[in-house]
Amino acid sequence: MRNSSPENTPSLPGTIQLGYESCLSAFNRQKEEAMASRPDSLEIEDQKLAVVLNPKRIVQVGCWIFKIDMLRDRVAALNVADVKLLPLLENGETHEKIKEFATEDEVFSLLASGEPGSYAQKACFEGGARGDKDEDENSGTISVNPAPCATLRFCPKIKHVYQKAGIYFSLLSQLKYMSTASNRILWQPRQTNIILTYGVGYRPKCGSTYLYTTGTTSETTKTSLERRFYEGSTGLQKYVLSSNYEWENKGWDPTFVCDGSMGSEPRFITVSRGQKRLRTIQDNW
Secondary structure, three states: OOOOOHHHOOOOOOOOOOOOOOHHHHHHHHHHHHOOOOHHHOOOOOHHHHOOOOOOOEEEEOOEEEEEEOOOOEEEEEEHHHHHHHHHHHOOOOOOOEEEEEOOOOHHHHHHHOOOOOHHHOOOOOOOOOOEEEEEOOOOOEEEOOOOOOOEEEEEEEEEEEEEOOOOEEEEEEEEEEEEEOOOOOOEEOOEEEEEEEEEEEEEOOOOOOEEEEEEEEEEEEOEEEEEEEEEOOOEEEEEEEEEEEEEEEEEOOOOOOOOOOOOOOOEEEEEEEEEEOOOEEEOO
C-alpha cells in the first residue's frame, strides 16, 4: 500500500482514504456546506434561526442588534444608536452599552420592560425548562436488492430538540433522508414517504394553561419531514416530546436493465420499511 500524502488525503470530514464516505460523514458534510456562510452557527439546531444569522451569528431586529452565542449560553444586544461598537459585539467583548442575557431569558420582554438584565424588571419570574435533544445520526444503514445495477444504501437522520436562544425558542422534530449506490461515494438526499407519530405537550413560562396532543403527520415524495410544535420569543416552563418515525426504502425496479438499452432513468419501488423511536425529551413534565 502506498503512503498517503496531503495531495491524496480526502478533504471530506470523516472520509477514509479508500474513497468511502459514511452516512454520518455525509450528513456532517452537508450540514457544514449548508452553513458555510455561517461557520460559527453549527451549534444551532433549528435552521430557521440559523439562516437569519450572519457569519458572526449576528442579526438585527428593529432597533437592536443581537449576537447569539449558544456555546456560552449568551445573547448580547446593542442598540443601533451605538452601532460604532459593533466590532466589540462581533468579537464577543463587553461594554456598558452592550446588554448581556442568558439564552433562557426572554430578551425582547426584558428590553421592553426596563433595564436589561435587571431581575426586578423581569416580565416573568418563573424559571424555564432546560434544553434537550435526542438524535440518531445513523439509523441503521440499510442495503437493498443488489440487482441489477448496484446495492442501494439508505440512511435517515432523525432528531427532536428544544432549543433556547433568547430571542427565539423552538420545539421541533425532524427526519432527513439520504441514499447512495454501492458504486458511488457520496450520499445524496432521496425522496421517500415519511410518517411521524408524535406526542407533545408544553406550557410557556407564566402561561395559564398547558397543551398536550398526539397525532400523525406525513410527507409524500419528499427528502425530509420537519414539524415545529412550538416557536416564539417566550421560553417554555415545561415540555415533553416523543417522536416515532416510519419511512419507505426504495430500490431498483428488477425489470430495469443497466446496460442503457432502455434509454431511461432507473425506476424505484418500495422494497422495505424503516422505523425509529427517539428517546422522549422532557423537562418539568
